[in-house]
Amino acid sequence: MSDALNIFDLEKLAKENLPPTAYDYYSSGAWDEVTLRENCNAFNRIQVHYKVMVDVSKRDLTTTVLGQKVSMPILLAPTAFHKLAHPDGEVATVRAAGASNTIMTLSSLSTTKVEEVTAAAKSPVWFQLYINKDRGFTRDLVARVKAAGCKALMLTVDTPEWGRRERDVRNCFHLPPGLSAINLIPSNERGEFIGQHGAGMGQAFTWMLDPSLTWKDVEWLRSITDLPIIVKGVCRPDDAELAIQHGVSAVLVSNHGARQMDTAPATIEVLPAIAEQVAGRVPVLLDGGIRRGLDVFKALALGATAVQIGRPVLWGLANGGQQGVQTALELLRKELDLAMALAGCPDIASIKRDFVKVPNRHF
């Protein structure tokens, strides 16, 4: 058990526990890391205009996302390589998600087989997908994750190329022996353990991206699966509109945790315009910079159905595996619960737009 009072404490402890190259890999953002700082800072500029004299003696944080009931509107974002943080890797993470009764999205780049993860799951697992240049490989992977029991596909669309994370390049970051992106191995023609030879991880994984992707490929994906598709990485209202026109089941406002385009706006700043554009036709989710339950409250007020957390899960994982991830989730749950009480919101539906004021709106 850790003595962490909050996610920032958990990060400090994780930094002490992790090899410096792994900490850098998890924590870094692209280029000058402007967006990395902004994702968090932008939340602090939003004011909460709370109500008083509302009965908040009973509070209900439950909600439903894509038909799946969760105990709180906080989901686990897909992040690569959990075994770098703890030997139990993604199995520890999915067990924590189950214990907290929320959804985990498994990264394409997980260090544990999808079947092992879903076998350990007590709550729904979604699968994050990159469409490979080799569409046959993607088709097989989609069939495999559906057979394994994954309930939705989260298609990442902000990655025609890897963003440049200079800390990784400097560290010549690569996976240690014994770890690999194990779900992708059958397609690795060289027969190597993917990622072990990379100088800066991006190079080792470039083969799995397709920079020619367009919205037509979302239609193709829909044609090969009946799983709901969540499109991850949208930061503009017009792209959200196109996503809906191409039949997605949900839009996830994300800048990949500031690891792709630097100086992109903080996700919370573009959320209001995107939520207005979507106008309730599909759920809007958000990730990037959520470090407090209060941040979750703000995202919901600005139109998100739920949020995802990326790095906070990894900081938890590096502090005792499953127990540490549960600590991260429960810290955020308690903070959201308290924020709702202080704002005069007994349940998720009562968190409305007029509880927050945003200083400057994009678009």
Ligand SMILES: Cc1cc2nc3c(=O)[nH]c(=O)nc-3n(C[C@H](O)[C@H](O)[C@H](O)COP(=O)(O)O)c2cc1C
């Ligand atoms: C170490 C790390 C690995 C990630 N791996 C993936 C990935 O494999 N696929 C993906 O779509 N997004 C990936 N992301 C982005 C997350 O899904 C999410 O968008 C981001 O972490 C949210 O921001 P936060 O870390 O500030 O919560 C990764 C992020 C981090 C920090």
Ligand SMILES: CC(C)CC(=O)C(=O)O
């Ligand atoms: C192979 C890695 C570059 C994956 C990753 O770190 C990411 O998706 O952000």
